[in-house]
Amino acid sequence: MSTAGTGGRGRRAEAARNDLRLLEAAHEVFTTQGFDAPVSAIAKRAGVGMGSLYRRYRTKEELLQRLCLIAMERAVTAAEDGLAFADPWEGLAHYVRTCVGFGSGALAPVAGTIEVTEEMGTTARRAIELADRLVTRAREAGVLRDDVTALDISLLMEQFSRPAPGPPSEQHRHVKRRLLAITLDGLRAPGVTPLPGDPPGVDWYEGRWRTTP
Amino acid sequence: MSTAGTGGRGRRAEAARNDLRLLEAAHEVFTTQGFDAPVSAIAKRAGVGMGSLYRRYRTKEELLQRLCLIAMERAVTAAEDGLAFADPWEGLAHYVRTCVGFGSGALAPVAGTIEVTEEMGTTARRAIELADRLVTRAREAGVLRDDVTALDISLLMEQFSRPAPGPPSEQHRHVKRRLLAITLDGLRAPGVTPLPGDPPGVDWYEGRWRTTP
DNA sequence: CTTAACCGGAGCGCTCTGCTCCGGTAGGAA
DNA sequence: TTCCTACCGGAGCAGAGCGCTCCGGTTAAG
Numbered sequence: 001m002s003t004a005g006t007g008g009r010g011r012r013a014e015a016a017r018n019d020l021r022l023l024e025a026a027h028e029v030f031t032t033q034g035f036d037a038p039v040s041a042i043a044k045r046a047g048v049g050m051g052s053l054y055r056r057y058r059t060k061e062e063l064l065q066r067l068c069l070i071a072m073e074r075a076v077t078a079a080e081d082g083l084a085f086a087d088p089w090e091g092l093a094h095y096v097r098t099c100v101g102f103g104s105g106a107l108a109p110v111a112g113t114i115e116v117t118e119e120m121g122t123t124a125r126r127a128i129e130l131a132d133r134l135v136t137r138a139r140e141a142g143v144l145r146d147d148v149t150a151l152d153i154s155l156l157m158e159q160f161s162r163p164a165p166g167p168p169s170e171q172h173r174h175v176k177r178r179l180l181a182i183t184l185d186g187l188r189a190p191g192v193t194p195l196p197g198d199p200p201g202v203d204w205y206e207g208r209w210r211t212t213p
Numbered sequence: 214m215s216t217a218g219t220g221g222r223g224r225r226a227e228a229a230r231n232d233l234r235l236l237e238a239a240h241e242v243f244t245t246q247g248f249d250a251p252v253s254a255i256a257k258r259a260g261v262g263m264g265s266l267y268r269r270y271r272t273k274e275e276l277l278q279r280l281c282l283i284a285m286e287r288a289v290t291a292a293e294d295g296l297a298f299a300d301p302w303e304g305l306a307h308y309v310r311t312c313v314g315f316g317s318g319a320l321a322p323v324a325g326t327i328e329v330t331e332e333m334g335t336t337a338r339r340a341i342e343l344a345d346r347l348v349t350r351a352r353e354a355g356v357l358r359d360d361v362t363a364l365d366i367s368l369l370m371e372q373f374s375r376p377a378p379g380p381p382s383e384q385h386r387h388v389k390r391r392l393l394a395i396t397l398d399g400l401r402a403p404g405v406t407p408l409p410g411d412p413p414g415v416d417w418y419e420g421r422w423r424t425t426p
Numbered sequence: 427c428t429t430a431a432c433c434g435g436a437g438c439g440c441t442c443t444g445c446t447c448c449g450g451t452a453g454g455a456a
Numbered sequence: 457t458t459c460c461t462a463c464c465g466g467a468g469c470a471g472a473g474c475g476c477t478c479c480g481g482t483t484a485a486g
Contacts, residue, residue: 043435049433178365181407181408185399185404228463228464267446
């Protein structure tokens, strides 16, 4: 624990660097190819051997859990940053753009296939609470259409984070930005077309994470 | 060819019924589970043996080609219906809603993995031309934001047709309708936020269908 | 120089896929 | 009714691809 900096030249430094590369590579691969991408692809992308990967994470599930947790923490940060904005609309937009930008919901398809750790549960609840405050504030300020819920917005971000077909490209990212701009405009008050039916229920949303095979 | 109706009771009638069930089942399975779903799942869902499936379609690729063609034809019909609307906006909205409804773009991830038949190419060109007219008409009527292109809308529909995680449910369809309503509102003129960057190019869009392994 | 921690990747076992093949069955002609 | 034949259904095959292990080579540390 003496020279644990990532810039060092010792063996421990290499280990720390490997861990960071691994996390980045895993995020990249999973968000672009889906969570059922082979583990070997992650190791290759990180420039690291399988041995090093499996010494750090004893199983693929463990790696996914870590990734989910990090994504949730980034979402929490984005929400806090959004709440720090004076303008309620810009705060919400920042939150949505940030989450979509780093692929917040890309790991949603993993729901129900991995165990939810206690830490993940805690962070998820905190993220939901912050998002709620962000949405409520925007609605009360009259800058968000009043028939949309925080859950709608979560699912919207999830939809935008689905892996695109084919190899990842700058074109895809660009198109996504344009589509998101359109959708954000659609979120602003007042909605021209009332949203159909009842808002989705929270219980259904959370139930997807239950592992019941 | 005498009693080829699907309601008959003979052997030929059963064959015709099987073919229809197969097509429906394949559409359902591929749009909800992705195009790499096992062929056996389709046979099971159609209540048909593997033998019957592979007697009708000699390979999985052939089945996918047929499905793509049908989807394109349905898109063409939706566009023609849309053009028949007197209101340019309602016409465009009908087109988008219909295509998203039957999962028009769900087969997009198949791009580059199957051979494009001549019939598919012809139909695709016709679909694009009709969509262009639909979009141009709406823009010239001033009911569509003028920084959005027909290609943006195609990609938007594609995004909405991505298979949802987990088992298919009415909840998912409902949420999708709500999100689509939001996005359609965002498409109406004038856009509050100008779309970032240049519109996507047609060559890139079509290039994805080239098989170059 | 010795030692042991740690890196990288070849390989194992297993699951699951696209596809084939054949026994059973039920229409149609005599 | 009886036989024939076309067709239906699913068990099974070969192969690909996966998660994961294990071990030889390398290099920092003592």
